[in-house]
Amino acid sequence: MARPLGPLEVGLHHDGRRLTPQRRRVLDLFEQMGSGSHLSAEDVHQQLVAAKAKVSLATIYRTLRLLVKMGFLHELELNEGGNRFELASHDHPDHHHLVCVRCGRTEEFESDPVIQAGRAAAEHVGFQLIDSTLNVRALCPSCQKLAALSPN
Amino acid sequence: MARPLGPLEVGLHHDGRRLTPQRRRVLDLFEQMGSGSHLSAEDVHQQLVAAKAKVSLATIYRTLRLLVKMGFLHELELNEGGNRFELASHDHPDHHHLVCVRCGRTEEFESDPVIQAGRAAAEHVGFQLIDSTLNVRALCPSCQKLAALSPN
């Protein structure tokens, strides 16, 4: 009996792409680990090699980007070209960032409810809050228009 | 007449460190740019060189880390050793991270107020929200005890 087609197969075939053992192993690993784990490319590679899978690190990188583009994975804290720094202004202790994922335009804002929610979550598990930052990924007005014309 | 001692001088001298022209130029740059700018090490270097300052990129890196440790700068989205990925579970669209800055222990949580605040901020400037993540930096219970014993 054939195993039922999962969303991975369907998504890949839809684009003329292929389901390889490597791709399945990568996604399987994330599913085994549960949704609480945050793995780097190196982590994924080491775990798969330890589990006797034959995968190269280059393929891990290619596969991770593919799975992100297909929506199976989220990439945490993407920093386009190096970490960034900003002035620590004590007037605005915890402020948040609204970033256009297309053009990189950034707006800042503050929000008390966000800070309170962070504090509450920290206290709930006995953590002592230091600071918090909300990163909102979005499309700015200009890029919304552009995206409507040429869906990437 | 001597210029008044700023917090940078005071903080440095307190630790037997020195105020060099390079360090002052780096902090001055951030102050000129205002609190809305997010500069990479490369950005800082290029701007200073363009402004005729004599600084090497290595010094920029060393200075940025120093200023962060001293609390003058914030480092945005620090990703310790490479970006990380997680399963995109559609049951939990936008979830948030509580990270112990000392041991790296991570807890996840969800919060409707946070999502609503992100959405409101996006709409306020005409952005179309995609997703949002709140990163809360904190000390976990064990590290609070350790920190009390050996203040780093």
Place this chain on the structure above:
DNA sequence: GTGCGTGCAAAATCTTTGCATACGC
């Protein structure tokens, strides 16, 4: 004068890419 900070260049990381081969379809 002492010793911290800098510049330079090499090294260490992390990630991407070119090309020949392997294999899913």
Place this chain on the structure above:
DNA sequence: GCGTATGCAAAGATTTTGCACGCAC
């Protein structure tokens, strides 16, 4: 069989580090 995916190794990109010299104190 066709054309995508992989492995390998080399190239890129980013960040760190060793060492001798220079300068803040």
